[in-house]
Structure formats: structure tokens, C-alpha cells
Amino acid sequence: MASSNGGPPPPPPDTPMAAAMDAKLMVATSHGDCQQLKDLLNKQASTSSMVMVLASGNNATVPVANNPFPVAINPLLLASACNGSPKGLDFLLDGKVADGDQRALPFKLESQRFGDLIAAYTSSSNRTLPMQPIPPHNDPEALQALTLLEGMTVDGDTALHAVASNGESDDFQSCAKKICEKGRRELLFKPNKNGDTPLHCAARAGNSQMVSHLINLARGDVGGGTTTTINGSSNNTNGSSSRNRVKELLEMENEFKETALHEAVRIGDNGMVELLMDEDPELASFPKDGTSPLFLAILLEEDTIVETLYNKSNRKLSYAGQKGQNALHAAVHRGTGLTKKIIEWNSNLTIGRDEKGSTPLHFAATKYIDVVLAQLGLMKPFAAMVLNYSRGNVCWHVMEANPAALYHADRDGLYPIHVAASVGAVGSISIFVNKSPSCAGLRDTKGRTFLHVAVQRWQIDVIRYACSNKLLSCILNMQDIDGNTALHLAVKVGSLRMFCVLFGNLQVRLNLMNKNGATPLDISWFKIPRGMYSDQNSEAKIHDSLTLAGARNGSCRLDHFKERYAQENHHDEKAESExxxxxxxxxxxxxxxxxxxxxxxxxxxxxxxxxxxxxxxxxxxxxxxxxxxxxxxxxxxxxxxxxxxxxxxxxxxxxxxxxxxxxxxxxxxxxxxxxxxxxxxxxxxxxxxxxxxxxxxxxxxxxxxxxxxxxxxxxxxFWIKWALLACPLYNRMGMFWAICNFVWVVVRNVLYDCWPFIFIFGWAAFAWNS
Incomplete structure (x- = not known):
């Protein structure tokens, strides 16, 4: 065993190594020395600055995966790989130029800049990279190449990753072939820290020719015979063995459970997708429990790639998506065309549920088709037109494939009609009600109908639609698990607009009590804060309107009611002072x-x-x-x-x-x-x-x-809110009392604000006449 720092030779293998050795680079020339260096790592990890273990036995190298200190890639090797320099690789891996002229100087290889880099690295004292030739043992040049190719970047990329990521020209393909010829064809299957193989990198970079070249290398088309030796074993590159190696490479997944096909889909390269699918028609079925290439293509709206995946896979492909979703969950958000295709290919996807229990119809329910008509109050005159247009909506197609999906609740007990109400999708609700009126009465786990949900989400258009549709009159007074009707909730949230829509419908009962015995009038009283407030606030207007319409209190005694009001509306004197x-x-x-x-x-x-x-x-x-x-x-x-x-x-x-x-x-x-x-x-x-x-x-x-x-x-x-209340009060009180009340309010407000005019112009008239 030799040391590269010029120190004395180490003790024999059977002698304990000195604990105080300041080793920078150690080269093991036998299996015993390699084991001895491993023991040194365990004992001297805290005192040694850096230790590199290299073995030069017959077939022995220290596996990178088992090495706690991965070898850093040679910068010149990385530069040659990133720039696609075959001559640079020849010099670094073989110690000679590609044309066999071993007398050529390093700086004469390709460019003056590259030559300067080689000269600098060979002349400087590099303590972490083995730039000096390793002592001969069987095949020192091959051992030198193997040692260099063990190096990795901080991301775990090998030289082959760098070649695959940076180009696809003939030079880059020659570099990839050179690396594989050096007995390291397993680098094709070597993942980096993200689990990406060189094939992933080539596909991500859009290098379709490099993708094809790497596949050929995996098949064994590297030249120089039909067999290749890997780690001392001989593998046949023809027939089923080569096909299995190609299939293994194509189906390798990174840590995100994505194959190279996912990368081709992500960059939108249909030609690369066809190339990969031609090599392995089953590739579109991977991963088994993650995001499929089809799901990804639908999300990216790559319609051509969607067709390619389906046709090239012989209709055997995965429809799975992220978070338990399937391809139809994604398609309903991407338009009618993709939705129809996916349903035709696999109608069973309509019953699929994601991790929250949502079916594709839950997703489709959030699509809008007639919000403009609903906002303009034109639902009734254009009902036929809306219905005809809705037949082109994704909701319609999903329900046609599976009508029972309308009655499928998610894990929160929400049906598609609840989801549509929560986002104000009036068009979707109209389709659901026209298709199956009974779905309007569906309740979630809190006992809420879609009208309750619309009120709590401030969706005024949905409330207006429910109050204007006679088919939905049965749900206007439905109570949730707490006994609250939609009017209770509208008063509680303090929205005057929502209150006016419900208050103006005579079928909405004003005096229903919830489980606390409170009517809407009681709740409106509790919403008025103690202390100072403006009488133009919505809460005050709601209370005044209910009082004018003759609404009644609940079953609570008046003194108990006031005591409870005082408790719930705590008077903070400090806040009032502020x-x-x-x-x-x-x-x-x-x-x-x-x-x-x-x-x-x-x-x-x-x-x-x-x-x-x-x-x-x-x-x-x-x-x-x-x-x-x-x-x-x-x-x-x-x-x-x-x-x-x-x-x-x-x-x-x-x-x-x-x-x-x-x-x-x-x-x-x-x-x-x-x-x-x-x-x-x-x-x-x-x-x-x-x-x-x-x-x-x-x-x-x-x-x-x-x-x-x-x-x-x-x-x-003042004027805006009374304008909102004019029509509901007319419906509740009749024309005579509504007009009288409105006139009184107007006259009172005019006198309140404009009484100085009487004195100003009255005095002017008196003074002028005098």
C-alpha cells in the first residue's frame, strides 16, 4: 500500500496502522490493504482530513454505493463530458490521444484553453483526485479509467449523466460510447441522488438522438464484438438478454416514480415519446402506483401525446394520477374533447375516487357555463338554450357515462351539487337539477343542502337561482343539523344581498326556530353589537327589515334573551374608548x-x-x-x-x-x-x-x-341598501305598506340631511323681500 504524499511506506498488513497518520490520499494495492484502509476510516474519521480508497486487484474496486465518502469527479473529466470532447476522454481514460500519438502534449489536444486546464491539474498538488498513474497491476490503464469513472458530482451525476444532459451530436455520442467501452456499461443504470439515470437526463434535455444512442448501448451496440464484460461476467447482447436490459433501463424510475417517458411527455416531444414507446409498449403502464405518463400529458394538454400513448401501448396503459386521482379527474379540467376521449377509452374511471373521496364529477362540477346568464337574471328566458349548451359540458358527459356519480359523496359528505354550490357554478347545478331534481335535497354530514353551502360561501348567484326555480322550493326551508335554514345562515353571516334574495321569496318562512330556539329575528338582534355602531350597517338593516315584515322572536323569555345577548355581546369598555x-x-x-x-x-x-x-x-x-x-x-x-x-x-x-x-x-x-x-x-x-x-x-x-x-x-x-330592500319589502308587506314605509324613510332622511336649506333659502327670501 502506497501513500501519495511522499511519506514513508505504511506498515505491513498484519501490523496495526498508526492512529496519528495524516493521510490525504491512500492507494490500496491488495484486498488486504483495502480492508485495512476501511478499518482506518472507522478509527480515524475524526482526525483525517480526507481519505480516498482505491483498489487495484484483479476485479476489485470499492463500490461507490458502499463508500461513505463518494469519490469526487475529476473536473477535467466533467469538463470533457459536458463539452462532448472525445479526445479529452481519450487522454484522461487511456493516457493517450485518440489517433495513437502518445507523444502529443495534453495542451495540443483540442484547444489552448483545455490544454491549459490539463496542464494546471497535472502540475498542481491535487490531494483528492488520483491524477498520477496507479502502480501497474494486470491492466493499469483500465484501472485508471475505472477509478476516474467512479467520480460523481455533488448531485451524484457520473460522467455519463453529464454527457447525456448536454448534447446529442456525434461527439457526445462518441463520449457516451467511450465511457461504456471502458468496462462500465452499468453506468447506464447508475442513478444519481434524485434517482435519475443518464436516460432520464437525456430525455429531460430533449436529446432524442442521445436517448436512442443510450438505448443502443444498453442493447450492446457499442462495437467491437457481440459480448461485453461487466464486473467479470459475460453477457450476451443479442436476443432476449439485450431486450431485457433495454426494458430494464426504460422502466427504471427515479425518486418521483417517473421514467424517462415522463420527461419526454413533460417537454412535449411526441417524437421521443414514440421512440420510447416503440422500444417498450408497456412503458405507459409505469409506475404502478404513481403519476402515469397519460395523466401528466392530460395535465399539460398535450393532446397528440395522449393519442400516441394510447395507440402505442396497445390500449394497455395506466390511468393513475397523483393523490389517488385518475386521468378523468385531470381531463374534466382540460375541456370536453379530452373528457370524451378518456370516457370512451375507459368509462370505469367515472367511479374512481381520489384520496379525499372525490370522483371526477366532483371536479367537473366546478366548471362554469352560464354564470353570465345567471348574473343577468336571464335563466328562465334562455333555459332551453342553456340546456342545449350544457350537452357540450363536461358534467353532462360524465353523468351520461355514470348517472349514479351524482349521488356519490366524498369523505366530507359533499355531493357534486354541494361542490358546485361552493364555487358558484350555477350552470353545473342547473344541469344536475334538470337531470335529476331529487339531487337538490342531498345533505352532507352537517345536514346542509347545496343552498346552505352557497350561503356560507357567499355565492349569491346560486341563491338567486334556487329562489327563482320552482323545482327547488322544497329546499328553501330545510334545516341543517343545528336546525338552521338558509335564512338563519344569511342573517348570521350578515350579508344584506343574500338576505334580500331569500327574504323576498314568500316561500321562505321567517319564524322557524333552530335547535337553540332562535329565529332569524333573534339572530339579527345578536348580530347588532353593543356600544357605538352605524345604523347603516347591514346587520341593523336586516333587523329593521325583519321587524317591519312582522317576524317574531323564538321561544326564549325576554329577560333570558337579553341576559344571553349581554353575555354573547360582551361590552369591552377599553375597545369602545379606543x-x-x-x-x-x-x-x-x-x-x-x-x-x-x-x-x-x-x-x-x-x-x-x-x-x-x-x-x-x-x-x-x-x-x-x-x-x-x-x-x-x-x-x-x-x-x-x-x-x-x-x-x-x-x-x-x-x-x-x-x-x-x-x-x-x-x-x-x-x-x-x-x-x-x-x-x-x-x-x-x-x-x-x-x-x-x-x-x-x-x-x-x-x-x-x-x-x-x-x-x-x-x-x-343608505340609498343603495334601501334600494335592495325595496322589492323584498314590497313582496312581504304589499304595495301600500311598502310604498308608505319607503316614502316615510325618504322624507325622514331628507329632512335629517337637508333641513339647513329651509333656513338658508328662507332667510334669503325674507331679506330680499325686505
């Missing part, structure tokens, strides 16, 4: 700004002032006009209310006052702020009219007409 504080800081900016603007407008009047040499010099030129008096009064109101709001906000933000006083000051300030904004807009409109009317009357009128939009915008939430 709410008042934040509101004060925000509103104070606006009130001060309005007060500043109106104060400035008082002394910068439109039209200017009379000159001092005129009668009443220094007075406004437009004084005495009706519009001027209205302008001054509106500006005064805006300033006064802004000032009052500022004072109220100062008090509401002060911790010296108790909580109730601070809330009262905040409410007063908020109302004064709204009123000051109204007066400020009036000031603007009247001032512009006063200046423009003598010369541009139409423009002045247009500005005065547009200005009130600010006031409407201030109350947009």
Missing part, C-alpha cells in the same frame, strides 16, 4: 379644514368690494341680491357647524369626561360635520351661480345641479 379616540382623530382634521375654508370665504367674497370713493365703499359689490344672502347664510351655517364639531371632538377625545359623555359629544360632532359638509356644498353652488349667472346662466345652472351629488354620495350606503 374606537372613540380613533374616530376623534380622523374627524378633527375634516372639521378644522371646513372651519378654515368657510372663515376665509367670509372675507374673500365673490365679486369683490366697492371702491372707497363710492357710496358704501368697502362693502361687497353683490350685496342685496337673493343669491348673495343665501351664500352668506350657507357659509355661516357651515362655519358654525364645523366649529361646533371641532369643540365636540375636543371633548370626545378628552379622557377627563366619562365614557357616556365622550360618546354623546362624538355623536353630536359627527352630525354637525355632516351638516357642515351640506352647507359648504350649498355655499359653493350659490357662489358660482351668483358670479356666472349674468354671463353664463346655463353653465351656472349645470353647476348647481351637479353639486348635490356630493350630498347623495355622502348617503350612498
Amino acid at each position: 374606537k372613540v379616540k380613533d374616530s376623534t382623530q380622523t374627524l378633527a382634521i375634516g372639521s378644522v379644514l371646513i372651519a378654515t375654508v368657510t372663515f376665509g370665504a367670509t372675507f374673500a367674497l365673490p365679486g369683490g368690494y366697492k371702491a372707497d370713493d363710492h357710496t358704501n365703499g368697502g362693502t361687497p359689490t353683490l350685496a342685496g341680491r337673493y343669491a348673495f344672502d343665501a351664500f352668506m347664510m350657507a357659509n355661516t351655517f357651515a362655519f358654525i357647524f364645523a366649529a361646533i364639531a371641532t369643540i365636540g371632538l375636543m371633548y370626545s377625545g378628552s379622557p377627563l369626561f366619562n365614557s357616556k359623555s365622550r360618546k354623546a359629544y362624538l355623536l353630536i360632532a359627527l352630525y354637525c360635520m355632516e351638516t357642515s359638509v351640506t352647507c359648504l356644498i350649498t355655499t359653493f353652488a350659490v357662489g358660482v351661480y351668483m358670479v356666472l349667472s349674468p354671463v353664463a346662466r346655463k353653465t351656472a345652472i349645470a353647476i348647481c345641479t351637479l353639486s348635490p351629488l356630493v350630498v347623495l354620495c355622502k348617503n350612498q350606503e
Whole structure:
């Protein structure tokens, strides 16, 4: 056994090796020395910087798989493999150039750059790679090649992996052949750390010629005879043996359970797919329990490859996919064409279930076909057209193949109609109901119908469809496992739009109680928070609407009800204080700004002032006009209310006052702020009219007409929500009471917001007449 660091020779095999040896590279020349070095590794792993074990016996090498320290690949070997350099491999593996001229210098081989690299590596002291020739023993050149080919990259790639990944020209094919000729044809079957063989790498890179070449190498077409020696054994490369080796190579799977066929499918190379399938028609059936090439091709929408896999496999292929899915699960998301093909090839896939128990119909239920029609409320006029169009939908084809799939629940108890409702697929629900109306009453493990699911997922289109379809009137009042109807849930989530759709349907009962004895009115009361809140909130509007429609409370005593309300709506005084504080800081900016603007407008009047040499010099030129008096009064109101709001906000933000006083000051300030904004807009409109009317009357009128939009915008939430409630209240209360109630609400709101107009324009009229 020899050391490459120039030190004294090691002790004989029967003598214990020195524990303090600082070995960088050790070469074992016999089997006994190899075992001795293994013992050294176990004893000196913590003290030695690096140890490389090399055996040069008749057929003995240390297997890489059993070596705890894999040999690093020679950088020059890796460079030659990545660049497809046959001459570089000749020099590194044989110690001579390809044309037999052993006197040629390394840097004369291919390029000056490559030569410089070879010269640098051969001249430097490399302690991890055996650049010096190994002592002769039988065939030192073959042993040198075997040693170099043991090297791997950090990813576990061998030189053959590098060749296969980087090209497919004649030079790269020559490199692959050279590596296999050096007695290491098993490198074709050598996986890297990801389990990829060189064939995987070639297929991933799209090197179809290299794929074909590697297959020929596995078959034994490496030249120089019909037999090849591997690890001392002779294998026949003709007949069944070669076919078995090719089949073994093609069917090797990496750690993701994928063959080279998966890589060909992933890059969309149909020619490579045909090449691989011609070599092994059973390849499309691998893996047995993972993602099949067909499933992958469907996901990638490679229709041509899908056809190739089916035709080349003699209809014997795997339909399996990831997470227990099959090819039909993937096809329903890729359109009608692929769905029809898969069902024609294997209709039994319709009953397949993934790891969550979902069938392909569960997946197909999420497809949309008529959402636009449903949103426009055009379902009834275009029902026939929708039905005809639905015959081209994936749901239709899956149900035609297996009508019972509509009644197949997943592990959560959800049927396809529940899944469709959860994503708002109105078209799919329409197909299901038209095909089998009884499926509308299916319940999940929580006792919910698809209408309950739609309410909880805020799918308003589904709720609108259910309320407009007379076939579904039987489910409107169905109760879940907690006794809640769809109306209970709509009130609980606080959605005014969903509530209006259900509330406007007279078949929806208002006074049904759940298992807690609560009606929708009770729930609406619990949704109103204690403390400060806006009466324009959806929860308050829902409660008011139910009260107007005559809804009743449940079976709970009133005192018990209030006690329970107080417990569930815990009043947090600290949170209320923070709410008042934040509101004060925000509103104070606006009130001060309005007060500043109106104060400035008082002394910068439109039209200017009379000159001092005129009668009443220094007075406004437009004084005495009706519009001027209205302008001054509106500006005064805006300033006064802004000032009052500022004072109220100062008090509401002060911790010296108790909580109730601070809330009262905040409410007063908020109302004064709204009123000051109204007066400020009036000031603007009247001032512009006063200046423009003598010369541009139409423009002045247009500005005065547009200005009130600010006031409407201030109350947009009020008008929008009452517009939503108008039709449901009309259905519930009748025309007379609905109109009376609506008129009262409008008049009350107008007086609440616009009463300053009475004083502004009334005073102007009085002053002008006087």
C-alpha cells in the first residue's frame, strides 16, 4: 500500500496502522490493504482530513454505493463530458490521444484553453483526485479509467449523466460510447441522488438522438464484438438478454416514480415519446402506483401525446394520477374533447375516487357555463338554450357515462351539487337539477343542502337561482343539523344581498326556530353589537327589515334573551374608548379644514368690494341680491357647524369626561360635520351661480345641479341598501305598506340631511323681500 504524499511506506498488513497518520490520499494495492484502509476510516474519521480508497486487484474496486465518502469527479473529466470532447476522454481514460500519438502534449489536444486546464491539474498538488498513474497491476490503464469513472458530482451525476444532459451530436455520442467501452456499461443504470439515470437526463434535455444512442448501448451496440464484460461476467447482447436490459433501463424510475417517458411527455416531444414507446409498449403502464405518463400529458394538454400513448401501448396503459386521482379527474379540467376521449377509452374511471373521496364529477362540477346568464337574471328566458349548451359540458358527459356519480359523496359528505354550490357554478347545478331534481335535497354530514353551502360561501348567484326555480322550493326551508335554514345562515353571516334574495321569496318562512330556539329575528338582534355602531350597517338593516315584515322572536323569555345577548355581546369598555379616540382623530382634521375654508370665504367674497370713493365703499359689490344672502347664510351655517364639531371632538377625545359623555359629544360632532359638509356644498353652488349667472346662466345652472351629488354620495350606503330592500319589502308587506314605509324613510332622511336649506333659502327670501 502506497501513500501519495511522499511519506514513508505504511506498515505491513498484519501490523496495526498508526492512529496519528495524516493521510490525504491512500492507494490500496491488495484486498488486504483495502480492508485495512476501511478499518482506518472507522478509527480515524475524526482526525483525517480526507481519505480516498482505491483498489487495484484483479476485479476489485470499492463500490461507490458502499463508500461513505463518494469519490469526487475529476473536473477535467466533467469538463470533457459536458463539452462532448472525445479526445479529452481519450487522454484522461487511456493516457493517450485518440489517433495513437502518445507523444502529443495534453495542451495540443483540442484547444489552448483545455490544454491549459490539463496542464494546471497535472502540475498542481491535487490531494483528492488520483491524477498520477496507479502502480501497474494486470491492466493499469483500465484501472485508471475505472477509478476516474467512479467520480460523481455533488448531485451524484457520473460522467455519463453529464454527457447525456448536454448534447446529442456525434461527439457526445462518441463520449457516451467511450465511457461504456471502458468496462462500465452499468453506468447506464447508475442513478444519481434524485434517482435519475443518464436516460432520464437525456430525455429531460430533449436529446432524442442521445436517448436512442443510450438505448443502443444498453442493447450492446457499442462495437467491437457481440459480448461485453461487466464486473467479470459475460453477457450476451443479442436476443432476449439485450431486450431485457433495454426494458430494464426504460422502466427504471427515479425518486418521483417517473421514467424517462415522463420527461419526454413533460417537454412535449411526441417524437421521443414514440421512440420510447416503440422500444417498450408497456412503458405507459409505469409506475404502478404513481403519476402515469397519460395523466401528466392530460395535465399539460398535450393532446397528440395522449393519442400516441394510447395507440402505442396497445390500449394497455395506466390511468393513475397523483393523490389517488385518475386521468378523468385531470381531463374534466382540460375541456370536453379530452373528457370524451378518456370516457370512451375507459368509462370505469367515472367511479374512481381520489384520496379525499372525490370522483371526477366532483371536479367537473366546478366548471362554469352560464354564470353570465345567471348574473343577468336571464335563466328562465334562455333555459332551453342553456340546456342545449350544457350537452357540450363536461358534467353532462360524465353523468351520461355514470348517472349514479351524482349521488356519490366524498369523505366530507359533499355531493357534486354541494361542490358546485361552493364555487358558484350555477350552470353545473342547473344541469344536475334538470337531470335529476331529487339531487337538490342531498345533505352532507352537517345536514346542509347545496343552498346552505352557497350561503356560507357567499355565492349569491346560486341563491338567486334556487329562489327563482320552482323545482327547488322544497329546499328553501330545510334545516341543517343545528336546525338552521338558509335564512338563519344569511342573517348570521350578515350579508344584506343574500338576505334580500331569500327574504323576498314568500316561500321562505321567517319564524322557524333552530335547535337553540332562535329565529332569524333573534339572530339579527345578536348580530347588532353593543356600544357605538352605524345604523347603516347591514346587520341593523336586516333587523329593521325583519321587524317591519312582522317576524317574531323564538321561544326564549325576554329577560333570558337579553341576559344571553349581554353575555354573547360582551361590552369591552377599553375597545369602545379606543374606537372613540380613533374616530376623534380622523374627524378633527375634516372639521378644522371646513372651519378654515368657510372663515376665509367670509372675507374673500365673490365679486369683490366697492371702491372707497363710492357710496358704501368697502362693502361687497353683490350685496342685496337673493343669491348673495343665501351664500352668506350657507357659509355661516357651515362655519358654525364645523366649529361646533371641532369643540365636540375636543371633548370626545378628552379622557377627563366619562365614557357616556365622550360618546354623546362624538355623536353630536359627527352630525354637525355632516351638516357642515351640506352647507359648504350649498355655499359653493350659490357662489358660482351668483358670479356666472349674468354671463353664463346655463353653465351656472349645470353647476348647481351637479353639486348635490356630493350630498347623495355622502348617503350612498343608505340609498343603495334601501334600494335592495325595496322589492323584498314590497313582496312581504304589499304595495301600500311598502310604498308608505319607503316614502316615510325618504322624507325622514331628507329632512335629517337637508333641513339647513329651509333656513338658508328662507332667510334669503325674507331679506330680499325686505
